Amino acid sequence: MRRLPSRLVQHAGLALALALAALPAGAAPAPALPVITVMVDNAKVMRLPEKTQTVIVGNPIIADVTPQKNGVVVLTGKSFGSTNLIALDAGGALIAETTIRVEASQASVVTVQRGPDERNSYSCTPNCQPAVQLGDSSKYFGEVSGQADARRKLATGGGAEGAAGMGH
Secondary structure, three states, X not given: OOOXXXXXXXXXXXXXXXXXXXXXXXXXXXXXXXXXXXXXXXXXXXXXXXXXXXXXXXXXXXXXXXXXXXXXXXXXXXXXXXXXXXXXXXXXXXXXXXXXXXXXXOOOEEEEEEOOOEEEEEEEOOOEEEOOOOOOOHHHHHHHHHHHHHHHHHHOOOOXXXXXXXXX
8 A cells, every 4th residue: 555645645635624614504504614824934835726816814913925826825824923824716606715724843942941931942953043923021132034035135235224223
């Protein structure tokens, strides 16, 4: 017996879940919406049901969908929480609906809590470096984000104005 790659099984499960969500209203009791989980600041590729013309994300602050060719979309986790994704056909009829859950990646993140109000996050892959996460203390978040923005400006030709933010 040949074992299917886990990504293929995952996508097949998604297709089945989306197909079940598209059953007519009187066919069966409404099942719980299928759930797609994506990590914040990460992307996931998924295929929409055939004949999808419109894709709606309930709360684009939590997740974003970027259409690609052939019914493929890139789902990007933007902030922690849950929202929904709706697929409509050309006539505006519901084809499928699913829940999108955006979670924090804990694989390489170390969180340092200093008292009730100061939280700093570090990415340890393998050496620990500052890596802001939603929920970090405002001062730490601002300092680390400011450095990252200044570095990005330098890399994209922002020149002296970018260096000013890095204390040069």
